Amino acid sequence: MNSKIIKTIFRVLLAVFVIAAGVAHWVTPTPFVQMMPNYLPYHLELVQISGVFEILGGVGLLIPFASRYAAWGLILLFIAVFPANVNMAVNDLVIDGMPHNLVAYWVRLPFQAVLIAWAWWFTRVPQTAEVK
Template sequence: MTDVLDRVKRPLLYVLGPAFVVAGVLHFVVPELYVQIIPPIFPAPLFLVYLSGVAEIAVGIGLLIPRTQQLAAWSTVALLIAIFPANVYMATHGVVIDGMPGGGNPSELVRWGRLPLQGVLILWALWYTR
C-alpha cells in the first residue's frame, strides 16, 4: 500500500496545487458568491473573500515549488481551518447563494458535504508537510 501511495503522491500534488489556484482566482471572478457565505459576525466580507483568494492562490503555487512546499502545505491547513466557519455557516443557515450557476440553493448534500471535505483536504495537505 505504501508503494501505491508513494507513486500517487507527486501526481496528486499537481491536482491539489492547481485546484487551490483556480479556487483562489474564482474569488476575484465572482466574489459576490463567496461574500454570501461569510458569517455575519465577521467584518468586511468582501475583503475577507479577496484575502482568502490571495491565500488560496499563494498556497496553490507554493505547493508546486519544492522549496516552499512544506510551508505551503502547513499554510494550506491553516487556511482550511480559517475558512471552515464559512462552510459551517452555509450548512447550518440554509444560505441561498444569489447568482450561483444552476440556481442559488445548494442541496443539503452539498452544504453538509463541504464539512467533511475540509477534513479530507486538510489530510491531503498534511501529506506534503513531511
C-alpha cells in the first residue's frame, strides 16, 4: 500500500472520529458539560460550539481544497478543549456515562498530543516528485 493511500485512510479515520465526537457533543452533552472547568462560562453553549467545530473540521478534512485549513482548525480545537481534560484528571471528576478511572483520565491527556500530531500530518503540503 503506498503512502498516499495510507494517509487517505488515516484522514478518513480522523474525520469519522471527530465528526462522531462532535455529534456526541449535541446528542449527549452532559458528560462534556461536566468536564468543563468552573472558570469558564456557558458550559453547554461551549460544548455545543466545540461540537459544531469538530463536525466542520471532520467534514473539512474530507474536502481536498479545505483539508489543510480544517486540520489547522482541529489543532486549535484540540488545544482549546485540553483544559476540560486537565480539569477532569486533576479534580478526579465523576462523569456521567464514563467509567470513573483516574488512570484513564491521565492517559487521556497525552492522547491530545497524538490528536494534534495526527491533524498536523494533514497540514503538510504534499511533496511533488522532481522532474529531471
